[in-house]
Amino acid sequence: MLPLSEHSLCTWTNPLKLRFFIGHARNSFLKNHISRRNCSISCSTNLEMEPYFSSDVQLTNAKVIYSVAPAKGHNQESHPESNLRVPAIVDALDKMELNPKHRGLEIIELKHFNPASVEDVINVHEKAYVLGLEKAMEKASQQGILLIEGSGPTYATVSTFQDSLIAAGAGLAIVDAVVAASKNSPEPPCGFALIRPPGHHAVSAGPMGFCVFGNIAIAARYAQRIHGLKRVFIIDFDVHHGNGTHDAFYEDSDIYFLSTHQDGSYPGTGKIHEVGCGLGEGTSLNLPLPGGSGDISMRRVFDEVIVPSAQKFKPDIILVSAGYDGHVLDPLASLQFTTGTYYMLAAHIKQLAKELCGGRCVFFLEGGYNLESLSYSVADSFRALLGEPSRASEFDNPAFLYEEPSTRIKQAIQKVKAIHSL
Numbered sequence: 001m002l003p004l005s006e007h008s009l010c011t012w013t014n015p016l017k018l019r020f021f022i023g024h025a026r027n028s029f030l031k032n033h034i035s036r037r038n039c040s041i042s043c044s045t046n047l048e049m050e051p052y053f054s055s056d057v058q059l060t061n062a063k064v065i066y067s068v069a070p071a072k073g074h075n076q077e078s079h080p081e082s083n084l085r086v087p088a089i090v091d092a093l094d095k096m097e098l099n100p101k102h103r104g105l106e107i108i109e110l111k112h113f114n115p116a117s118v119e120d121v122i123n124v125h126e127k128a129y130v131l132g133l134e135k136a137m138e139k140a141s142q143q144g145i146l147l148i149e150g151s152g153p154t155y156a157t158v159s160t161f162q163d164s165l166i167a168a169g170a171g172l173a174i175v176d177a178v179v180a181a182s183k184n185s186p187e188p189p190c191g192f193a194l195i196r197p198p199g200h201h202a203v204s205a206g207p208m209g210f211c212v213f214g215n216i217a218i219a220a221r222y223a224q225r226i227h228g229l230k231r232v233f234i235i236d237f238d239v240h241h242g243n244g245t246h247d248a249f250y251e252d253s254d255i256y257f258l259s260t261h262q263d264g265s266y267p268g269t270g271k272i273h274e275v276g277c278g279l280g281e282g283t284s285l286n287l288p289l290p291g292g293s294g295d296i297s298m299r300r301v302f303d304e305v306i307v308p309s310a311q312k313f314k315p316d317i318i319l320v321s322a323g324y325d326g327h328v329l330d331p332l333a334s335l336q337f338t339t340g341t342y343y344m345l346a347a348h349i350k351q352l353a354k355e356l357c358g359g360r361c362v363f364f365l366e367g368g369y370n371l372e373s374l375s376y377s378v379a380d381s382f383r384a385l386l387g388e389p390s391r392a393s394e395f396d397n398p399a400f401l402y403e404e405p406s407t408r409i410k411q412a413i414q415k416v417k418a419i420h421s422l
């Protein structure tokens with residue numbers, strides 16, 4: 001557990017320690033998105049155990065199913081994790097004709113879903129944190145925006161609690177849909193939850209690194225509990241280490257967490273020798289990539305590390321923490337992934353899911369802060385999931401790239417293969 005988690009819990013639950021900044025948070029998004037059975041928000045609990053997905057959605061011809069949770073009220077001026085991110089992706093999908101308007105039943109947007117219940121969230125987070133965040137909304141309504149010191153920086157507005165439940169619920173609904181489709185087809189649609197706030201840094205006891213609830217961790221537990229999918233393989237290719245997901249499953253033999261991230265980047269966790277402990281020994285794989293690693297490096301990592309790890313583990317479902325901040329144009333880090341790298345990753349992960357787990361595969365949006373490279377890369381990921389050619393060359397500019405640290409990458413791959421007997 002990270003020391004920061006205790007601090008985070010403390011700052012959320014003790015209003016005296018909160019630093020208040022005047023902002024203009026709004027709650028209109030929530031009001032517009034309340035759907036069936038959404039009393040779970042106001043009464044804090046939802047004892048129903050029904051799936052989040054309505055089975056009347058036609059999935060027979062679908063290749064991609066996605067949900068959108070832009071969290072418009074969760075925003076801080078000039079913060080990279082802004083409420084412009086998801087709309088930028090949605091606009092790009094429309095312009096590039098990658099949505100239901102242009103594709104009929106091939107691409108489905110799952111529009112009606114419920115926020116995650118507190119019961120589902122507390123399978124991953126401490127109840128005191130979840131209820132403390134709900135309570136902190138009263139302060140946020142008076143003060144505008146709340147900042148959590150030393151957490152990334154992470155902020156909260158008056159709608160953050162509800163927006164975070166909606167984001168997690170949008171992921172659970174896609175899991176429901178993909179699992180339902182996999183019962184009728186060997187090639188179910190791939191899922192993509194276009195959600196924020198992101199989740200992979202959030203720890204059991206608090207928010208961290210722009211993340212509020214661990215969306216993918218909540219989905220992993222949900223897939224096990226509701227759908228009986230015992231073995232979950234999580235691939236996290238965000239440029240930062242997914243410490244929250246890592247911590248949640250570090251001692252769990254049924255959930256494999258594989259993270260590639262830039263060596264030395266925030267939050268500094270995810271060292272190569274961290275392999276899990278107790279029953280979970282061997283089911284955490286951390287591969288820090290030297291700065292400058294790019295497309296060539298990641299292709300090698302996929303073939304030599306990700307594929308054999310997944311084959312060895314034999315998952316029932318693959319979940320993906322899809323962060324796009326490893327892009328060469330992203331302002332927050334210094335890897336050299338390209339739009340084409342993200343196409344390759346999505347195409348190969350889809351193939352892996354087809355070979356290993358009935359095609360069950362769901363992507364969860366994590367980071368990605370250059371709106372252009374983010375939206376182009378997600379669009380090209382959609383093309384990969386559709387089985388269509390990449391259009392990355394229209395966006396990627398080789399002039400931005402420099403030589404990758406091939407010797408250091410080779411050494412890191414050899415080391416991780418030796419540690420994990422791959």
Ligand SMILES: [Zn+2]
Pocket residue numbers: 238239240323325366367368
């Ligand atoms: Zn990130």
